[in-house]
Amino acid sequence: MWAVTGMFQKNSPDAFSSYHPVILFLYFCVVLFFTMFFLHPVLLAISFCSVFLYSVQLNGRKAIRFNIFCMLPVTVIVSLINPLFSHAGVTILFYLNENPVTLESIAFGIVSGGAFITVIIAFSCFNKILTSDKLMYLFGRLIPVLSLMFSMTLRFVPRYKAQIKKIANAQLCIGMDASHGNLLQRVKNGIQILSILITWALENAIETADSMKARGFGLKGRTSFSVFSWKRRDKTLLATEAALLFALLLGLGLGKFESVYFPAIRIAWPEGKSAAFYLAYALFCLLPIIVNRRENIVWNKLKSPD
Amino acid sequence: MEQIKITGLSFSYPNTNGTGLSDMNLSVQKGDFILLFGRSGCGKSTFLKQLKPVIAPFGKRKGSIEFCGRDITSLSHREQSTAIGFVSQNPDNQIVTDKVWHELAFGLESLGCDSKTIRLRVAEMASFFGIQDWFYKPVTELSGGQRQILNLASVMVMQPQVLLLDEPTSQLDPIATANFVQMLRKINEELDVTILISEHHLEEVLPVCSRVLFMDGGRLVLDTKPREIGREMNRINSDMAAALPDCVKIFTAFCSGESPVNVKEAKQWLEATVRPQAEPETKPEQKQPLPDGAPAVTLSDVWFRYDKKERDIVKGVSLQIRQGTVYSIVGGNGVGKSTLLSLIGGVYAPYRGKVKLFGQDLFKIKPEERYRDLFGYLPQEPQNLFRRKTVRLDLEELAARISPDRESAEAQIKNVSEFFHLEPLLARHPFDLSGGEQQCAAMAKVMLTNPRILLLDEPTKGIDSVFKQKLSQWLKALKAQGKTIVLVSHDLDFCADCSDVCALMFNGEIIAENTVRQFFTGNRFYTTPLNRIVRDIFPNCLTYEEVIPLCRENLIRG
Incomplete structure (x- = not known):
C-alpha cells in the first residue's frame, strides 16, 4: 500500500509547492494584485523582499546572480525613464532641457520599477512551482473540456514533430526531401512532406477516435480527474490564507493602503494600529518561506533527536 | 457459463475492398483465452470489431451476437464501454493524453466516475501491472512495449468482462511481446477475464491460450485446442501451417x-x-571464413550521438559488408541498430570515423547520385515513403524523375510491379494496404531507384508468415542479382533464413559477427x-x- 500512496505524490521543488495548486495559485494572485495595483512603497518593499527570498530558496545562488545583474539594471532604467517623460506633479525639483523634473514622477518611477522587478521575480517562482499539469488542473476545473484538449495537444505536438522528422528522412533516401534539387523542387518536396504528414495524421486519428469511443468518450457527465487532493494540511493553509486575505481586504476598505502620487504624493504610512494590516501582508507574502522553514526544522529535529 | 454466442454471423463492406465475414458460429465461455489467426485480410479485425458495436465498421450484418443472453447491439454505449475492452495494433495511436496518469483515468472520466473512485481504480491497476513508477511520466518517455502495456491497463481500469485484442504485439519487439502476453495471462487467470486475441506470431500466445481459431477468407475454419492445432492444420492442408x-x-x-x-x-x-547425430559435420567452434568479395560498405571506427550533450548511440563500430551478401544486424531494443543503419544510409553523419561505399567516402558522393543507382533505404514505417493517392501514381512520380524518358519509366514500373506481385494493388491508396502489402509497395518504390545496396529497417514488422516467406525469397533473388542487402531485425528466424552474415549489436557496439550458421549455433539464447x-x-x-x-x-x- 505504501507504493500506491507514494505514487500520487510527485517530486516537488520545495515544501510549499507540494501543497494543493489552489493554495499556490491564490498566493500568487494576492501578491501580484497587491504589488501591481497599489504601488504602495511599504507593501512593495514587503512583497519584493519575500519573493526575492523565495526565489533564492527555489533557485539557489543562480537566482541571486540573476536578480542582481539582470533585474537591477532594468529597474534602474525604468525608474529613470519615468521622470524624463512624465512631467506631472506639483513639486518641481529642477529643469532638464527646459522640461520640469518633479519629485512625484521620480517617486512614481521608483515604485513602478520596484513593482516591475517584483512581478518578474514572482513569475519566475510561479513558473517553477505551478507546472503545466497544475495549471491544467486549475483551468480544467473551470472548463473541463479545455483540460482534455490541452492534454491532447501536449500529446500530439511532439508526436507530429517526431513523425515529420521520420518522413523527411524516408524521403531523403529516395532523394525527394526538402534539401534536394532546385528551389522549386525543394519547396514542392517540402509541401509534399507536410501533405504526407496530414494524410498520416488523418489515417491514424481514426484509430485514436476508436480508442476514445471504445473507452466511453462522448457519454454524458464526463468528469475531470486530477492527481491533486485536499489533505488536512492543505485545508489549514487555505484557512490561514483566507484569514490573512480577510484582514487585507479590511485594511483596503479602511483606506490603510492608500497611495497617490499625482498631483501630490499622499501615502498612508503604517502607524499605530494600522501596522497590524501591514503585518498581515508581510505574513501572507512570507507564507512559502515560513512553510519551508518549518519543514526544515521538523526534519532537522527528526534527524537529531536531542 | 456461455458469455458470447454468435450464430450465423455474416458481414459485408459497402464497397468490395475488404473481406467480409460469412456464416460464423461461435460460443465463447466465460474465462476462455481464445487465439485467432489467419493470413492478413482474412477478416480477423472485422470479426473482433463486430463484438464491440461502437467501433464496428459500417456494412451489412446478418445473424446474431448475444452477449450474456442479450443482443449485443442493444447494449448502450456505457454498457459496452465497461463490459468490453478493446486494444488495437498501434500502441501510439491509442494513447489520447500526454501523461500516464491521465491516460489511465481517461475511460473512468468518460464514465463520469468521481475522483475518489478513479483514484482507487487507477491505483489498483497501476499496482496490478507494476507500472506505478511511470505514473507521472509523459507518455513520450515510454518505449513501444510500455505504451502497449499502458493501453492495456487503461482499458482494464474500466473492469471489462471481455477483452478484445487486435494484433496487439505486431509492433513490439520479442521481449516486449513476451511481457505483454504474460500480462494477458495474468489478467485471464487472476481476474477471470475472457480474452479474444488475433495474432500473426503464435509462438508466445499458443502456450497460454485455451482455444485456437483459424480463419480463412472470412470463414471460421477451425476451432480447436492449442495442442491439436498442428494436426488440424495438416488435416485441412492449409499453407498457413507455416505460421505455426x-x-x-x-x-x-x-x-x-x-x-x-x-x-x-x-x-x-x-x-x-x-537419435542424436553422432558426429556433427562441422563443429560450432570452427570459425568459418566470412564470404569474400569486394567490400560494398565499409565502416571504420564510426561514432555517433544525436546531440553533443547526449550519450553515444553508436560507439566505434567498424565493419565490412561484402558485395552480393545479406548482412543482418540483430540485438535488443534501443541498442543503436536502426541508428547504425541510417548512418550507412547517410541520413546522419558520424562525428568520428568514416562510412565508405564501394571504396568511396559516402559524403563525398553527390546527393543526386547517392540516392540513384547507389542505395535504397526502407524505413521502419514504410508509410512514410508514400506520396500519392495510388500506388501507381506514386511509382510513376519517382520513375519520371529517375528515368530519361516515358517508355523506360513505364518499363521500370512494370519490372518492379511484376517482381513484387504488385499489379492487383496498383490502383489502391497506399494507406489502405495491409502491413505486408505496404511493405511490398515500399520495396518496389525503393527498387525503382535501382540501388546496388539495399538497407532494410525491420522489414518483417507487422507482416504475416506468408508475406515473410515471400520477402525472404525476394531478398535471395535480389542477392542473386548481385545486390548487397543490410537489414536490421528482431526476427531471428527471418535473419537465419535469408542472411549470410549476422552481427549482434549491444550498447552501441558490434559484439559478435559471424557467418549466419556459426553465429546462431554459437549463441545459446540469442538463436532461432x-x-x-x-x-x-x-x-x-x-x-x-x-x-x-x-x-x-x-x-x-x-
Missing part, C-alpha cells in the same frame, strides 16, 4: 497426437524420438527457436527445412 511455431510444426511432421507447445516439451519429445529445440541433437540446424530430413533419417523406429 516450430515446436508444433516439427512434431506434426511425424506424429498426430497432442503436440508440444513450447521449446521444453518439444525438446523432450524430440530426444525420445530421434528451432535451434533451441534441436541444438542438443542436431547442433548445426537453424531452420525447419533442414531439420525435417535429418529427423527422418534418425528416427528411432522407422
Whole structure:
C-alpha cells in the first residue's frame, strides 16, 4: 500500500509547492494584485523582499546572480525613464532641457520599477512551482473540456514533430526531401512532406477516435480527474490564507493602503494600529518561506533527536 | 457459463475492398483465452470489431451476437464501454493524453466516475501491472512495449468482462511481446477475464491460450485446442501451417497426437524420438571464413550521438559488408541498430570515423547520385515513403524523375510491379494496404531507384508468415542479382533464413559477427527457436527445412 500512496505524490521543488495548486495559485494572485495595483512603497518593499527570498530558496545562488545583474539594471532604467517623460506633479525639483523634473514622477518611477522587478521575480517562482499539469488542473476545473484538449495537444505536438522528422528522412533516401534539387523542387518536396504528414495524421486519428469511443468518450457527465487532493494540511493553509486575505481586504476598505502620487504624493504610512494590516501582508507574502522553514526544522529535529 | 454466442454471423463492406465475414458460429465461455489467426485480410479485425458495436465498421450484418443472453447491439454505449475492452495494433495511436496518469483515468472520466473512485481504480491497476513508477511520466518517455502495456491497463481500469485484442504485439519487439502476453495471462487467470486475441506470431500466445481459431477468407475454419492445432492444420492442408511455431510444426511432421507447445516439451519429445547425430559435420567452434568479395560498405571506427550533450548511440563500430551478401544486424531494443543503419544510409553523419561505399567516402558522393543507382533505404514505417493517392501514381512520380524518358519509366514500373506481385494493388491508396502489402509497395518504390545496396529497417514488422516467406525469397533473388542487402531485425528466424552474415549489436557496439550458421549455433539464447529445440541433437540446424530430413533419417523406429 505504501507504493500506491507514494505514487500520487510527485517530486516537488520545495515544501510549499507540494501543497494543493489552489493554495499556490491564490498566493500568487494576492501578491501580484497587491504589488501591481497599489504601488504602495511599504507593501512593495514587503512583497519584493519575500519573493526575492523565495526565489533564492527555489533557485539557489543562480537566482541571486540573476536578480542582481539582470533585474537591477532594468529597474534602474525604468525608474529613470519615468521622470524624463512624465512631467506631472506639483513639486518641481529642477529643469532638464527646459522640461520640469518633479519629485512625484521620480517617486512614481521608483515604485513602478520596484513593482516591475517584483512581478518578474514572482513569475519566475510561479513558473517553477505551478507546472503545466497544475495549471491544467486549475483551468480544467473551470472548463473541463479545455483540460482534455490541452492534454491532447501536449500529446500530439511532439508526436507530429517526431513523425515529420521520420518522413523527411524516408524521403531523403529516395532523394525527394526538402534539401534536394532546385528551389522549386525543394519547396514542392517540402509541401509534399507536410501533405504526407496530414494524410498520416488523418489515417491514424481514426484509430485514436476508436480508442476514445471504445473507452466511453462522448457519454454524458464526463468528469475531470486530477492527481491533486485536499489533505488536512492543505485545508489549514487555505484557512490561514483566507484569514490573512480577510484582514487585507479590511485594511483596503479602511483606506490603510492608500497611495497617490499625482498631483501630490499622499501615502498612508503604517502607524499605530494600522501596522497590524501591514503585518498581515508581510505574513501572507512570507507564507512559502515560513512553510519551508518549518519543514526544515521538523526534519532537522527528526534527524537529531536531542 | 456461455458469455458470447454468435450464430450465423455474416458481414459485408459497402464497397468490395475488404473481406467480409460469412456464416460464423461461435460460443465463447466465460474465462476462455481464445487465439485467432489467419493470413492478413482474412477478416480477423472485422470479426473482433463486430463484438464491440461502437467501433464496428459500417456494412451489412446478418445473424446474431448475444452477449450474456442479450443482443449485443442493444447494449448502450456505457454498457459496452465497461463490459468490453478493446486494444488495437498501434500502441501510439491509442494513447489520447500526454501523461500516464491521465491516460489511465481517461475511460473512468468518460464514465463520469468521481475522483475518489478513479483514484482507487487507477491505483489498483497501476499496482496490478507494476507500472506505478511511470505514473507521472509523459507518455513520450515510454518505449513501444510500455505504451502497449499502458493501453492495456487503461482499458482494464474500466473492469471489462471481455477483452478484445487486435494484433496487439505486431509492433513490439520479442521481449516486449513476451511481457505483454504474460500480462494477458495474468489478467485471464487472476481476474477471470475472457480474452479474444488475433495474432500473426503464435509462438508466445499458443502456450497460454485455451482455444485456437483459424480463419480463412472470412470463414471460421477451425476451432480447436492449442495442442491439436498442428494436426488440424495438416488435416485441412492449409499453407498457413507455416505460421505455426516450430515446436508444433516439427512434431506434426511425424506424429498426430497432442503436440508440444513450447521449446521444453518439444525438446523432450524430440530426444525420445530421434537419435542424436553422432558426429556433427562441422563443429560450432570452427570459425568459418566470412564470404569474400569486394567490400560494398565499409565502416571504420564510426561514432555517433544525436546531440553533443547526449550519450553515444553508436560507439566505434567498424565493419565490412561484402558485395552480393545479406548482412543482418540483430540485438535488443534501443541498442543503436536502426541508428547504425541510417548512418550507412547517410541520413546522419558520424562525428568520428568514416562510412565508405564501394571504396568511396559516402559524403563525398553527390546527393543526386547517392540516392540513384547507389542505395535504397526502407524505413521502419514504410508509410512514410508514400506520396500519392495510388500506388501507381506514386511509382510513376519517382520513375519520371529517375528515368530519361516515358517508355523506360513505364518499363521500370512494370519490372518492379511484376517482381513484387504488385499489379492487383496498383490502383489502391497506399494507406489502405495491409502491413505486408505496404511493405511490398515500399520495396518496389525503393527498387525503382535501382540501388546496388539495399538497407532494410525491420522489414518483417507487422507482416504475416506468408508475406515473410515471400520477402525472404525476394531478398535471395535480389542477392542473386548481385545486390548487397543490410537489414536490421528482431526476427531471428527471418535473419537465419535469408542472411549470410549476422552481427549482434549491444550498447552501441558490434559484439559478435559471424557467418549466419556459426553465429546462431554459437549463441545459446540469442538463436532461432528451432535451434533451441534441436541444438542438443542436431547442433548445426537453424531452420525447419533442414531439420525435417535429418529427423527422418534418425528416427528411432522407422
